[in-house]
Amino acid sequence: MARTLPTSAEVREYHTSLSNWGRWGADDQLGAMNLITPEKRLQAVGLVEKGISVTMGRPIIAETTADGPIGPTLHMIESGEGWNTTPGKAEMASHSASEYIGFIFHGYVMTHVDALSHWFDGDKMYNGHPADAIRTRGGATMESIDLLKDGVVTRAVLFDFPTLKGVDYMNEAEAIFPEDLDAAEEAFNVKVEAGDLLLIRTGNWERRNAIGPRNPNDAGASGLHAACLPWLKSRDIAMLGGDLAQDVIPSGYPEFSLPVHQVILTSMGCWILDNCNFTEVARISKEENRYEFMAVVNPLRMANGTGAPVNPIAIF
Numbered sequence: 001m002a003r004t005l006p007t008s009a010e011v012r013e014y015h016t017s018l019s020n021w022g023r024w025g026a027d028d029q030l031g032a033m034n035l036i037t038p039e040k041r042l043q044a045v046g047l048v049e050k051g052i053s054v055t056m057g058r059p060i061i062a063e064t065t066a067d068g069p070i071g072p073t074l075h076m077i078e079s080g081e082g083w084n085t086t087p088g089k090a091e092m093a094s095h096s097a098s099e100y101i102g103f104i105f106h107g108y109v110m111t112h113v114d115a116l117s118h119w120f121d122g123d124k125m126y127n128g129h130p131a132d133a134i135r136t137r138g139g140a141t142m143e144s145i146d147l148l149k150d151g152v153v154t155r156a157v158l159f160d161f162p163t164l165k166g167v168d169y170m171n172e173a174e175a176i177f178p179e180d181l182d183a184a185e186e187a188f189n190v191k192v193e194a195g196d197l198l199l200i201r202t203g204n205w206e207r208r209n210a211i212g213p214r215n216p217n218d219a220g221a222s223g224l225h226a227a228c229l230p231w232l233k234s235r236d237i238a239m240l241g242g243d244l245a246q247d248v249i250p251s252g253y254p255e256f257s258l259p260v261h262q263v264i265l266t267s268m269g270c271w272i273l274d275n276c277n278f279t280e281v282a283r284i285s286k287e288e289n290r291y292e293f294m295a296v297v298n299p300l301r302m303a304n305g306t307g308a309p310v311n312p313i314a315i316f
Helices: 008-017 031-035 038-045 161-165 178-187 204-211 226-235 259-268 279-288
Strands: 053-055 073-078 098-102 112-114 152-160 197-201 239-242 271-274 292-297 307-309 313-315
Touching: 008 226, 008 259, 031 271, 038 152, 038 292, 053 279, 152 161, 152 178, 152 239, 152 279, 161 178, 161 197, 161 279, 178 226, 197 292, 226 259, 259 271
Parallel strands: 152 197, 197 239, 239 271
Antiparallel strands: 053 313, 073 098, 112 271, 112 307, 152 292, 292 313
């Protein structure tokens, strides 16, 4: 049976029909983070049974790649080289190594959190706040990443689609639809709940390791179709994580390059965790037959930042 997909006009309407604007007051900047209550954190802590801690972050490597044309830079200010061969250096009382690092974390390579200030719908961002509150000088004066200064501790649910489909990784440009999300809940015996961090593994990281970096805008990438947006709203998640940018690329809508990103951030006020590495957490979930666990997400405190790098941790 042919699948009925939302039209461009219906995707546009999602900005209104799925909106959380005003839900927590006209001045709210936290959005769906309000759903992570003390009770929600205690629920997450209660999921810890074995004390196994697993990274869900990618390594930050100072290199330029097809999917990261402006790669991170690392400049050593001082190193350990030459201390044994330079006269007088080895006799100094103390010495150390230090470096300068710089990066553009938004994009398709570095694991990072998108703040609600990262994306606009016209001249507005989440909750109707003005886009021009994000300034060339001063950065994000509203809805910045520093709102997460106390960290995100919540229940995480992993939808491991390569395991569900019996493949190493999904194909480039292969989409996930609402019925696939339903199938994942049933197969992994979990129910996504309010305040959760929903993690979508498609195998983008594993495919990158297998065939090499490719620009998703040219080659495509697996991810969620815009048709999944009402499903995500119905579950009331606080954060959506993925092993690339969540959206299937291309999206199928010329006017919306990343419709999941746009509606999630600007309308629902749901924060985003991009470019994760789910290899180890998927392995442990499969071994333990447990697809829910405690997650800790502590982005760097970048004052007035539209996001920040992060090394998210799963604890079983």
